[in-house]
Amino acid sequence: MRWILLALTAALAAGWWSCVDHPGTASDITVSEYPVPEGLPPIPIPQDNPITSEKIALGRLLFYDKRLSHDGDLSCASCHRQSHAFADTLAVSRGSKSEIGLRNAPAIVNIAYSGAWFWDGRARSIEEQILGALISPIEMASDTALIAQLLTRDERYQQLFPQVFGTAPSVREAIRALATFCRVLISGNSRYDRYRRGDVGALSDAEKRGMALFFSSRAGCSGCHSGPNFTDNTFHSIGIHTHYYDRGRYYVTGNEGDIGKFRTPTLRNVALTAPYMNDGTLATLDEVLEHYNTGGKPFVNKDPRIRPLGLTRQELDDLRAFLQALTDSAFITNPAFAQP
Secondary structure, three states: OHHHHHHHHHHHHHHHHHOOOOOOOOOOEOHHHOOOOOOOOOOOOOOOOOEOHHHHHHHHHHHOOHHHOOOOOOOHHHHOEHHHOOEOOOOOOEOOOOOEOOOOOOOOOOHHHOOOEOOOOOEOOHHHHHHHHHHOOOOOOOOHHHHHHHHHHOHHHHHHHHHHHOOOOOHHHHHHHHHHHHHOOOOOOOHHHHHHOOOOOOOOHHHHHHHHHHOOOOOOHHHOOOOOOOOOOOEEEOOOOOOOOOOEOHHHHOOHHHOOEEEOOOOOOHHHOOOEOOOOOEOOHHHHHHHHHHOOOOOOOEOOOOOOOOOOHHHHHHHHHHHHOOOOHHHHOOHHHOOO
16 A cells, blocks of 8 residues: 555656746856866756756755654655765654655765666656655655645745745745755765875775775676766666565566666765665665675576675675775765755
8 A cells, every 4th residue: 555655656746747837047057067076977957957056055945944744843854864975874764744664765965966766766857856755645744735835934935935036935946946955965075086086095905905896897896886976877686685575666667577676876975874775674884795795685686796706704894994985074064065
């Protein structure tokens, strides 16, 4: 029953957002003008929702506003905490009505680079993902009428929306502002990044060994965790469970070849985003590494690359050290992303 509700929520979000008029604003910053750390590609920015500093600021206010949830007890930041790279510390989050979630709340760091959103990729844009979370009965459990009422009655929003959008407060523009804030949550200044830019002392010997192993064919980590954002942005079944109720990508495509497949998450700041996997079933990086080293469990559509690796304890420790070097301390303490 809960999966039916999830599917209906996704369909409603997609339908509502697709029916919205999407005008652009001529004065907004374009993609080429928004700075990103060296080594990362430009942020993909939709033409109908360009970036402005004012829109980012409004989105930040909304991101931390608990009143957007049904009971006024849950904000976006409640499950996406800056100190944890905008992930949650719970295996599965609790919703506004104390509903237990079905999946782990993923880190939303660098989600601008994703090609599909949510673990199963059911959202086609950050805007659609945000709407889905707002109205999901097991997340913020709100609805567009309640949100519109809040926005139109709040004096601060009454002042800010005309300044940002030239219109009165609306759910449509609130979602655009939230998406803009999430779009600029870009991390790319870890010690690994400094090493890549020429600071040879940025990594320890153990971290360098772990890096070499990570990118080697023997460990094969970079087969899925590839590119500057350490993800191929596709979907895989990796053998976390032998029997499991969540069919993942299948709920979106209806293709039996997608049963058990979930989106590859970024590994940036991965040391901060425990617990791991789509259901939060692995509590530590050591458990994650052990899972891959043993080859996981038999499961439908399991990726053939998930096989016993035979890595030594020292090699596993080196891999963990490298993953910890992907932490961007400046990102998780950046006051521009903190609660206003």
